[in-house]
Amino acid sequence: MTRPDYDALEAELRELLGPRGVSSDLRQREKASVDGARMSPIIAELLPLGVADLVAFPATAEEIGAVVGLAVRHGVPITPRGKGTGNYGQAIPMQGGLVLDTSRARTIVEVGEGFITADAGAPMNALEQAARQAGQELWMYPSTVHTTVGGFLAGGSGGTGTIAHGANHMGFVVALDVVTPASAPALLHLEGEEANGFVHNYGTAGIIARATVRLEPLQDWRGLYASFPDFAGSLSVLRELGRLQPAPRLVSADTVHITAQLPPDPAFPEGRSSLRMIADPAILAMATAVIEGAGGRIEDVREGPQASAALSVLSYNHPIEWLQKSEPGVYFHVEVSGDALVDRIDEVHAVYPGGLLHIEAGHTAPIGMLAGVYESPEAVYEGIERLGELGVGVHNPHQWNVDFRLEETVELARTTDPDGLLNPGKLNPEYAGPTKGAIR
Known part of the structure; x- marks a missing residue:
């Protein structure tokens, strides 16, 4: 296969975005080619999985569309990236190519009654602040408060607010403006179920350029x-x-x-x-x-709002991150759910050596992160099977394949990305990971 002309693409990106809007510097490319996947010792053993050839920094939703258009014309793979806080390797460019860093596209476009619209790189804490000024708040709030709205929606993330609404973003997303290789550089405005087709799929069917998400009346937490x-x-x-x-x-x-x-x-x-x-x-x-x-x-x-934010960043997988920092190289984690986390906690803890649970009240049942002392991938997967036998739902965070509505995403991508340029390596229809039940 002929290697794409990256020099020509870089020149065109500089003309579009300016000299600071694109980089081929090795340190910049390496920085843009990792995310939080080091939380997983299984993935960490395989890193680096790929290094970008170029990094682009569009500053608006429209520039995101234009960048995708140029990359598609050159046949260059595109890996979208927000703040890189995901823990599954979603933002790692496994085949090199272009990393599309959306974090500079952070304009908050509109705050309306019950909704807020922002470009993909807008931080979630900025959305919450803008909503509060209008007497509202986000319907769902992230545990990583500075993550981008595009990354939060496209990634495998969850968030607080799950007790009232659940954790899978259905109902949170009002509309999305996405760009696909088939549409580029034009943005497609999608609402309802059409928009939900681009949630949690790591940008493999289309890249979120702008999002409208739901607000609710402000509470004095x-x-x-x-x-x-x-x-x-x-x-x-x-x-x-x-x-x-x-x-x-x-x-x-x-x-x-x-x-x-x-x-x-x-x-x-x-x-x-x-x-x-x-x-x-x-x-x-x-x-x-x-x-x-x-x-x-x-x-x-x-x-005050800072009190809520401080507790949000001590939720979801963050306590396990502090555990891993305190004892480097010792612990791994899996995402778990179900009443067995309370009713059978001793058995749950015993599945892995040194088992330790962080738990949260969920929308229908408790959810949490189960940490254990890492021994081998095989021991992790065997433990997932045992947890299933205890009635625990498990989401396996030690792989980077899309595992939310996989079949629907594969079908969608056949139309939107026929040449497989979007985040290649993350959409394998044959994948059948060691997962029983589901967090979401």
């Missing part, structure tokens, strides 16, 4: 910190707290050992299990009664 002598105490109240009305935005808890690895805070007393809530003031008295009735104690209640 509080950040509640509690603790128990042991993890069993936290587990005993987690589901009851999650069912309080109005629904909390987050209820999460950690084992004593994970709590000890979190950033130092007086609300994390030594030798105790931490339980945290983003809660409406109307339920604070009820939550306090539940917690204290089960032998726990309230450590602090904090006000």
Whole structure:
């Protein structure tokens, strides 16, 4: 196969984006060719999986479309990228080519009643701030608050707000403007189910250039910190707290050992299990009664939007990241769900050596991240099978293939990307990973 003329593409990109809008510098290309996949020792053993030949930095949704158009004309593979906070290798350019970094396309276009529209690179915390100024807030908020809206939607991510709405973004996405090799440089405006076809597929069927997501009325949240002598105490109240009305935005808890690895805070007393809530003031008295009735104690209640943000970044997989930082090279994790995380916790912990669970109250059942001491890929996959036998739903984060609506995405990409230029290596229809159940 003839190698594309990258020099010609670079020259055209410079004319389109200016001298700082494209780079062929090796350090810049290497930086743009990794994401958070080092959380997975299985993927980390394979890194680097590919290095970009060029990196482009479009500053608007329209420039995203134009960049895709130029790359397609030269037959260059395109790997879209937000902030690179994904943990599955979605943003790694496995066949080189062009990394399309959308993080400079961060214009917030419109805040309306019940919606906000922004270019793909707009950070989620900027969307939340803009929404708050209009008396609203995001319907779903990410655990990584500075991630981009395009990356959040295209990646394999979840977010807080799941107790009320669930975690799969269905209902969160109002409309998307996407660009595909078949449409480039034009943007396609899609709504409803058509837009949902481009969610969670890593840009393999089309690249999100602009997104409209749902807002809801602003609530005056509080950040509640509690603790128990042991993890069993936290587990005993987690589901009851999650069912309080109005629904909390987050209820999460950690084992004593994970709590000890979190950033130092007086609300994390030594030798105790931490339980945290983003809660409406109307339920604070009820939550306090539940917690204290089960032998726990309230450590602090904090006000203001920063209190909510601080608890969001201690949710989802972030506690496991702190655990991994404290003991490098020791732990891996899998995403888990189901009532067995509470009802059969000793058996769940025993599946992996050194098993430790971070848990959250979910929309229909608890969700969490189960960490264990890493031994081998085979041991990880065998453990996933055992978790399934315990009634635990598992999402395997140790692979980079699209695994959300895979068949639908493959069919869609046959039309939108007939030459397979979008994020090649991430859409394998033959993939059948070691997954029982699903987080989403």
